[in-house]
Amino acid sequence: MQPSEIADVLNRPISRELLARDLTRLAYVAKDGTPRAIPIAFVWNGSEIVMCTVKNAPKLPALRHNPAVALTIDTEVHPPKILLIRGRAELDVVEGIPDEYLQMNGTYTMTAEQRVEWEANVRSLYDGMVRIVVTPTWAKLIDFETTLPSAIEELARQRDERNRGA
Structure with missing residues (x-):
């Protein structure tokens, strides 16, 4: 897919709604060669999907070995709205807590006091994290109204061809 085609898909109103959600499903190939699909929080920064994980996460060696990934962001209603994205995971080890991690957890319902306590707990637990950054190389929106699988x-x-021939 050309970058302009990807941008066209990602800039559609439904895609923008999906990119504002909390969770994606990250699919990758584990070190043992078997597939994995995991829910993970994310942030869309306008050009990349950014996910954060702990430095000892089992998915990291697999992503270093094979960085090809697929993401699914969807709704739970009928008809579903589904955004499919493919790309390569780039891993960025950071000290402390990445801003994206704090942003992606900002939509959960917490009181101000709960938020302060949660953030203090996070900062005490993690000395650093890994940002998993995916730049889309392919994208498809399925809304079952204007687009289909x-x-x-x-x-x-x-x-339609059969009906024209009848």
């Missing part, structure tokens, strides 16, 4: 698009095209 490619297999369903193909079936609809075949049906």
Whole structure:
């Protein structure tokens, strides 16, 4: 996909709504060769998906070995809205707590006092984290109104061709 095509998908209103959500599902290949898909908090900074994890997370050796990833951000209603993204994970080890980690946890309902306590607990637990940064190299939005999964698009095209021939 060309960067302009990716930007077109990611700048659609539904995509922007999905990119403002809290969780994505990160898919990658584990060191043993088996697939993994995990929920993980994220922040969209306008050009990259940023996720943060602990420095000893089992996914990090796998991502160093094979940085190819896929992300799914979706809704829980019918029809679902689904944003699919592919890219490569870049790992950035940082000292302290990345700003993105504090941002991505900012949408949970907490009182001001709970927020202060939570942040103090986080800072006491982690001496550093790893930012997992994904720049999209491919993107598709499925909203079941204007866009469909490619297999369903193909079936609809075949049906329309049959109906034209009848």
